[in-house]
Amino acid sequence: MEGGVIPRPLPHVSLMSDATKDLSSLLHNIEQPIVCSRCADDVTEGRAGPVSMADYMRLDVGFSPIGVQVWCRRHDANVVHIDFEGRSLPTDFRCIVRRQPVSDRDVGKS
């Protein structure tokens, strides 16, 4: 299992131990995507052309001095800045890499 890039130690990040964490939280659990409202306007009003929101948005996501910020590179603007209010939150940087079925891995071998 590989993980995301673990940033330098931050006061509001508490890395979770492997043994205590339910792996289901590492699957795709997003119920409401975070989108740039200006990108959404560009897509819904046709200025972006025939692209999806996911293909159009160019977002930076990262830790800030107070929490996590999402920044729209296309509009050079804040999308959301979540303030942890000094709390240290459980954070998991592991990711699950699914193995390909054996038949797919063997394709192309001679």
Ligand SMILES: [Zn+2]
């Ligand atoms: Zn945008």
